[in-house]
Amino acid sequence: MSDDAAPRRLRADAARNLDALLDAAEVVFGRSGVDAPAKEITDLAGVGVGTLYRHFPQRSDLVKAVFEHEIDACADAGLALSAEHEPAEALTRWIDRLTELLATKRGLAAALHSGDPAFDALPGYVMSRLEPALGALLDAAAADRAIRSDVRPTELLYAVSLLSQPVRDTGAGFNRRMVALLVDGLRA
Amino acid sequence: MSDDAAPRRLRADAARNLDALLDAAEVVFGRSGVDAPAKEITDLAGVGVGTLYRHFPQRSDLVKAVFEHEIDACADAGLALSAEHEPAEALTRWIDRLTELLATKRGLAAALHSGDPAFDALPGYVMSRLEPALGALLDAAAADRAIRSDVRPTELLYAVSLLSQPVRDTGAGFNRRMVALLVDGLRA
Amino acid sequence: MSDDAAPRRLRADAARNLDALLDAAEVVFGRSGVDAPAKEITDLAGVGVGTLYRHFPQRSDLVKAVFEHEIDACADAGLALSAEHEPAEALTRWIDRLTELLATKRGLAAALHSGDPAFDALPGYVMSRLEPALGALLDAAAADRAIRSDVRPTELLYAVSLLSQPVRDTGAGFNRRMVALLVDGLRA
Amino acid sequence: MSDDAAPRRLRADAARNLDALLDAAEVVFGRSGVDAPAKEITDLAGVGVGTLYRHFPQRSDLVKAVFEHEIDACADAGLALSAEHEPAEALTRWIDRLTELLATKRGLAAALHSGDPAFDALPGYVMSRLEPALGALLDAAAADRAIRSDVRPTELLYAVSLLSQPVRDTGAGFNRRMVALLVDGLRA
DNA sequence: GATGAATGAGAATTCATTCAT
DNA sequence: AATGAATGAATTCTCATTCAT
Numbered sequence: 001m002s003d004d005a006a007p008r009r010l011r012a013d014a015a016r017n018l019d020a021l022l023d024a025a026e027v028v029f030g031r032s033g034v035d036a037p038a039k040e041i042t043d044l045a046g047v048g049v050g051t052l053y054r055h056f057p058q059r060s061d062l063v064k065a066v067f068e069h070e071i072d073a074c075a076d077a078g079l080a081l082s083a084e085h086e087p088a089e090a091l092t093r094w095i096d097r098l099t100e101l102l103a104t105k106r107g108l109a110a111a112l113h114s115g116d117p118a119f120d121a122l123p124g125y126v127m128s129r130l131e132p133a134l135g136a137l138l139d140a141a142a143a144d145r146a147i148r149s150d151v152r153p154t155e156l157l158y159a160v161s162l163l164s165q166p167v168r169d170t171g172a173g174f175n176r177r178m179v180a181l182l183v184d185g186l187r188a
Numbered sequence: 189m190s191d192d193a194a195p196r197r198l199r200a201d202a203a204r205n206l207d208a209l210l211d212a213a214e215v216v217f218g219r220s221g222v223d224a225p226a227k228e229i230t231d232l233a234g235v236g237v238g239t240l241y242r243h244f245p246q247r248s249d250l251v252k253a254v255f256e257h258e259i260d261a262c263a264d265a266g267l268a269l270s271a272e273h274e275p276a277e278a279l280t281r282w283i284d285r286l287t288e289l290l291a292t293k294r295g296l297a298a299a300l301h302s303g304d305p306a307f308d309a310l311p312g313y314v315m316s317r318l319e320p321a322l323g324a325l326l327d328a329a330a331a332d333r334a335i336r337s338d339v340r341p342t343e344l345l346y347a348v349s350l351l352s353q354p355v356r357d358t359g360a361g362f363n364r365r366m367v368a369l370l371v372d373g374l375r376a
Numbered sequence: 377m378s379d380d381a382a383p384r385r386l387r388a389d390a391a392r393n394l395d396a397l398l399d400a401a402e403v404v405f406g407r408s409g410v411d412a413p414a415k416e417i418t419d420l421a422g423v424g425v426g427t428l429y430r431h432f433p434q435r436s437d438l439v440k441a442v443f444e445h446e447i448d449a450c451a452d453a454g455l456a457l458s459a460e461h462e463p464a465e466a467l468t469r470w471i472d473r474l475t476e477l478l479a480t481k482r483g484l485a486a487a488l489h490s491g492d493p494a495f496d497a498l499p500g501y502v503m504s505r506l507e508p509a510l511g512a513l514l515d516a517a518a519a520d521r522a523i524r525s526d527v528r529p530t531e532l533l534y535a536v537s538l539l540s541q542p543v544r545d546t547g548a549g550f551n552r553r554m555v556a557l558l559v560d561g562l563r564a
Numbered sequence: 565m566s567d568d569a570a571p572r573r574l575r576a577d578a579a580r581n582l583d584a585l586l587d588a589a590e591v592v593f594g595r596s597g598v599d600a601p602a603k604e605i606t607d608l609a610g611v612g613v614g615t616l617y618r619h620f621p622q623r624s625d626l627v628k629a630v631f632e633h634e635i636d637a638c639a640d641a642g643l644a645l646s647a648e649h650e651p652a653e654a655l656t657r658w659i660d661r662l663t664e665l666l667a668t669k670r671g672l673a674a675a676l677h678s679g680d681p682a683f684d685a686l687p688g689y690v691m692s693r694l695e696p697a698l699g700a701l702l703d704a705a706a707a708d709r710a711i712r713s714d715v716r717p718t719e720l721l722y723a724v725s726l727l728s729q730p731v732r733d734t735g736a737g738f739n740r741r742m743v744a745l746l747v748d749g750l751r752a
Numbered sequence: 753g754a755t756g757a758a759t760g761a762g763a764a765t766t767c768a769t770t771c772a773t
Numbered sequence: 774a775a776t777g778a779a780t781g782a783a784t785t786c787t788c789a790t791t792c793a794t
Binding site for chain 1: 301311339343346347350351353355356358362365366368369370371372373374
Binding site for chain 2: 757
């Protein structure tokens with residue numbers, strides 16, 4: 001979605017509505033989950049439902065758009081961390097960052113596991129961006145003999161996103177601690 | 189719990205329907221999740237909706253009934269494993285068993301994290317049975333210096349149940365491997 | 377219903393259940409109205425629903441049975457009052473008594489006006505008993521020139537039963553006062 | 565949303581549906597009472613159920629809307645009658661008018677006494693409009709020594725509305741006659 | 753005769769999605 | 774382009790009534 005073939009310019013009001021929708025969706029996803037009624041989002045954005053459907057015909061289009069920036073930034077951070085740290089340290093820090101992202105944007109982890117066919121497209125996007133980043137970090141650390149080499153990036157990604165889901169009575173600290181435990185298990 | 193205070197016998201047909209409902213619910217929970225429409229369950233059971241509501245006025249009553257035996261058996265297995273194995277080994281095996289349970293009865297892990305107020309009662313039951321069992325195993329292993337001592341049974345339980353949730357394209361093998369990784373992280 | 381062709385004797389337990397049902401129905405009618413769920417009545421009576429349906433196949437059969445004694449007694453009181461009082465005084469006292477009955481047994485007035493076809497039979501019974509009694513009292517008072525002669529007993533009966541219905545925030549005092557006002561209107 | 569605060573104009577189709585709903589509701593309330601299934605109303609209006617719920621989220625909103633005009637007109641008529649007639653005559657005529665209203669719009673009197681919590685709001689509205697009107701008429705007539713002064717407008721209002729309920733086999737004539745009788749009772 | 757389990761037809765309500773304005 | 778009204782399928786839950794035990 002970032003580089004569309006035809007860079008059609010958006011009318012000013014259309015762009016404003018788009019932003020309002022994204023902001024509203026982020027809030028509502030965090031508050032009521034990604035299955036929240038469309039009306040809740042459009043009301044908060046001060047926009048008609050029709051406008052939502054015009055911009056995001058599929059529910060997953062909206063979810064994807066909401067988290068796109070964060071996901072891209074997280075993926076890109078892999079390279080920088082590799083340049084600055086030992087492989088094992090880079091890996092740990094990147095997973096911390098990922099956990100941070102998933103635990104903060106609560107709706108995201110949930111959306112990945114909702115099972116709702118409406119979100120079939122989302123995991124694809126997430127994976128296409130994060131999997132190569134994590135793969136490179138894992139390979140480097142494994143080559144360094146710092147961690148075992150039998151864990152695939154895809155499954156680690158899924159595991160971290162599972163462990164980042166909110167749990168009754170529990171805060172982000174719980175998620176962070178459990179992910180750290182998992183990462184400890186990676187070490188030879 | 190089967191034969192409490194007053195062991196009033198169930199009429200033959202009632203018992204038959206109850207079984208049919210439990211069987212159907214187990215299938216449907218696995219197929220469509222614990223939020224599946226009541227009708228889906230009663231149709232599969234060949235029974236009217238009213239019958240479901242008679243036996244299980246609350247949705248969580250049904251979920252609880254479906255998983256009750258397995259949960260109880262799992263909790264009870266802790267003692268036997270402690271008697272036969274070293275503390276660390278007993279702990280590992282018990283968590284394997286728990287993972288097996290959660291990964292097999294797919295709906296269960298999902299129900300624990302549904303957030304739906306209808307299931308408020310379920311985590312309470314699960315925790316009241318499993319938490320003491322896991323607590324004992326953790327304490328024994330920690331006393332043995334085999335594992336770190338700063339992980340509470342409650343959070344480990346939640347973490348395992350998170351890691352036991354089904355993930356698209358993935359089988360039970362994934363869940364088992366990730367839990368094993370987490371347990372490896374426990375070792376000092 | 378008092379003198380059935382075949383005075384079949386009731387089995388002791390059947391008679392006990394019948395009484396329990398009548399008592400329970402009276403309580404429930406007063407508490408939740410005559411449309412109350414059948415289950416509420418049978419539970420209070422400690423009896424199965426089937427038993428209710430055996431004794432009272434139609435809802436109105438039950439309502440009628442519950443109020444039968446009171447209605448009969450009220451109808452019969454007309455003669456005694458006529459013997460002891462002036463026609464106008466007898467009329468006033470009898471209507472007082474009727475109001476008392478309707479205002480006390482709250483469900484009764486409501487049932488008369490529920491409109492539910494299930495109670496088609498009830499007004500018939502009530503009228504067949506009370507209409508002659510009131511008719512005699514009205515005729516006597518009218519012959520005495522104490523009241524106007526253009527009010528039919530049937531409509532007065534309906535009017536009193538309407539004015540005896542419970543009204544939010546209001547007690548039986550309200551009903552009594554309004555009926556008294558209506559009776560005042562009868563005087564020439 | 566353009567010019568809110570004030571009377572934002574309804575879209576043409578929305579207004580058409582609203583009218584259809586009000587018309588249908590009036591018919592259905594008269595035919596089946598105010599507890600009639602929502603579907604019955606929407607079918608008659610040729611409209612989806614959702615449309616009913618959009619315009620009238622609460623059942624009482626619909627009932628109120630249906631009777632609002634009539635109630636307002638009736639309340640306002642009090643002043644005009646006071647200007648044109650003697651106090652006693654004005655009172656009588658106003659109550660006639662009220663009876664006319666209640667007896668014609670059959671559902672209204674019933675709704676006032678349904679007891680259903682869904683209508684809690686309705687009596688409040690009715691009272692807030694009619695009670696002051698009747699109060700003024702009563703005070704004037706009492707000051708004139710034409711009627712007794714111990715009857716409160718609220719209870720008279722309730723009594724008239726009770727006497728205006730439809731009774732099987734009976735037409736509006738019955739209701740009118742009985743209310744007239746009650747009013748006769750007011751005279752000293 | 754009594755019981756209470758089972759049935760299934762409603763009734764209310766919500767919300768994703770379409771489409772007239 | 775935006776709006777938000779309309780639709781109606783889907784879902785939950787209740788209860789009168791029947792009937793196997």
